Amino acid sequence: MLLHLFFLLSLFLTFIDNGTAGKTSAFVRTQFPSVDIPLENEVLAVPKGYNAPQQVHISQGDYNGKAVIITWVTADAPGSSQVRYGLSKGKYDFTAEGTLTNYTFYKYKSGYIHQCLVSGLQYDTKYYYEIGKGDSARNFWFETPPEVDPDASYKFGIIGDLGQTYNSLSTLQHYMQSGAKSVLFVGDLSYADRYQYNDVGVRWDTFGRLIEQSTAYQPWIWSAGNHEIEYFPYMGEVFPFRSFLSRYPTPYRASKSSNPLWYAIRRASAHIIVLSSYSPFVKYTPQWHWLKHELKKVNREKTPWLIVLMHVPLYNSNEAHFMEGESMRAAYERWFVKYRVDIIFAGHVHAYERSYRISNIHYNVSGGDAYPVPDKTAPIYITVGDGGNSEGLASRFRDPQPEYSAFREASYGHSTLEIKNRTHAFYHWNRNDDGNKVTTDSFTLHNQYWGSGGRRRKLNKNHLHTLILDRPSTALF
Numbered sequence: 001m002l003l004h005l006f007f008l009l010s011l012f013l014t015f016i017d018n019g020t021a022g023k024t025s026a027f028v029r030t031q032f033p034s035v036d037i038p039l040e041n042e043v044l045a046v047p048k049g050y051n052a053p054q055q056v057h058i059s060q061g062d063y064n065g066k067a068v069i070i071t072w073v074t075a076d077a078p079g080s081s082q083v084r085y086g087l088s089k090g091k092y093d094f095t096a097e098g099t100l101t102n103y104t105f106y107k108y109k110s111g112y113i114h115q116c117l118v119s120g121l122q123y124d125t126k127y128y129y130e131i132g133k134g135d136s137a138r139n140f141w142f143e144t145p146p147e148v149d150p151d152a153s154y155k156f157g158i159i160g161d162l163g164q165t166y167n168s169l170s171t172l173q174h175y176m177q178s179g180a181k182s183v184l185f186v187g188d189l190s191y192a193d194r195y196q197y198n199d200v201g202v203r204w205d206t207f208g209r210l211i212e213q214s215t216a217y218q219p220w221i222w223s224a225g226n227h228e229i230e231y232f233p234y235m236g237e238v239f240p241f242r243s244f245l246s247r248y249p250t251p252y253r254a255s256k257s258s259n260p261l262w263y264a265i266r267r268a269s270a271h272i273i274v275l276s277s278y279s280p281f282v283k284y285t286p287q288w289h290w291l292k293h294e295l296k297k298v299n300r301e302k303t304p305w306l307i308v309l310m311h312v313p314l315y316n317s318n319e320a321h322f323m324e325g326e327s328m329r330a331a332y333e334r335w336f337v338k339y340r341v342d343i344i345f346a347g348h349v350h351a352y353e354r355s356y357r358i359s360n361i362h363y364n365v366s367g368g369d370a371y372p373v374p375d376k377t378a379p380i381y382i383t384v385g386d387g388g389n390s391e392g393l394a395s396r397f398r399d400p401q402p403e404y405s406a407f408r409e410a411s412y413g414h415s416t417l418e419i420k421n422r423t424h425a426f427y428h429w430n431r432n433d434d435g436n437k438v439t440t441d442s443f444t445l446h447n448q449y450w451g452s453g454g455r456r457r458k459l460n461k462n463h464l465h466t467l468i469l470d471r472p473s474t475a476l477f
């Protein structure tokens, strides 16, 4: 008991000493109402031409970034699933053949969903591509990432809980000004499940058309949230994730996953692990086995940056969804600390929050510290469920702000993570501020494996690193 008091006191002093007491931002602004953009708005318009490809989006198609999966929908007829591509605009020397699928949801019949894997690409190259036929053909481009290399620089965006309101559009447009090359999406895409019957399918289509302005040109790395589950017995729809799985393919086989809802990719200097908050994850489940194996495969000498995506945050001090991540935290937090994950991004809570490096792994049901403590080897937890969907903001934070919470604000926005090299990355959270993009929270992230200035490497050689790095410390990043 005394020991605990002493520990709490020293924890408190630590935060005071460093001047790093958590901040709750009081920022309030006039915002767009949280309503979906009406169907007739031009940003949701169907492209002109008979059977023109629509809802075009790409994702990484393999483990290392030399392939993309291009997905689109044709509404009038099956049409062609062929992608023509090449190194300059209008000069398509290569073709790839895709596959066609369709599904029903209640009485809604989806369009023809084309998925085409374009593989064997060169790294760091701009490709132009064309889909559709004749007058209805449409042209886009994308860039492949640099080769997997510890010092490859790369800029990611992070978006969550996007939806299809005017706030969603604002987030999307601000993101597109950021210069980032790929989105790490932390779940809850269209919020189509807030509609009923045939409108669910209709709103998946409008969402696909809304985001095409970005997703046709750069890969978004998808993870699933609760709004993807769509378990609706009253409509006879009980197959979970049906719309999401039909429309947003992931390269799960490339990481030996048995399920599209959890998988990993490597991109430039990052190893990205996508988890499913709404699939079984306790010990012995397929996701647990897969994650255990995937974490062992991570090679920080090749991909220094280890990033995990999930929908439900493990640390959240908002009244909304408070403690919903506890079960996954109990299952996986120990691994995240052991493998020195750099950052864990989550969504779900419609606000922004960043944690200090803390862990709560000493607690077990028969004893130990039952609260989070500063832990230099732990990840930083960031919640960006603030994309701007029709449910509105989660504006009630718990009071007082817990010690683990570094910064929190209930407004809309997106983040970027700009990796410079193996030791440094710059992180920004950009609020949507009355039509402007305003950086509100930012810091320099030092790699958890390489540290700053290659210190880690030196320690490795001297076999001192476990002694020094495993001790909880006052330095938080």
Ligand SMILES: *[C@@H]1O[C@H](CO)[C@@H](O)[C@H](O)[C@H]1NC(C)=O
Pocket (backbone or CB within 6 Å): 102, 103, 104, 109, 110
């Ligand atoms: C898929 O499309 C084919 C061809 O138009 C059609 O016959 C079939 O009913 C559709 N299937 C579903 C599940 O909608």
Ligand SMILES: *[C@@H]1O[C@H](CO)[C@@H](O)[C@H](O)[C@H]1NC(C)=O
Pocket (backbone or CB within 6 Å): 362, 363, 364, 365, 366, 367, 368, 369
């Ligand atoms: C649980 O924590 C207590 C106190 O730290 C410790 O003595 C015990 O060995 C732990 N038990 C397990 C199973 O880790």
Ligand SMILES: *[C@@H]1O[C@H](CO)[C@@H](O)[C@H](O)[C@H]1NC(C)=O
Pocket (backbone or CB within 6 Å): 420, 421, 422, 423, 424
């Ligand atoms: C890594 O990037 C940081 C930030 O730009 C820079 O200060 C540092 O010198 C770089 N390190 C190396 C080894 O290039």
Ligand SMILES: [Fe+2]
Pocket (backbone or CB within 6 Å): 161, 188, 225, 226, 227, 311, 347, 348, 349
């Ligand atoms: Fe959610």
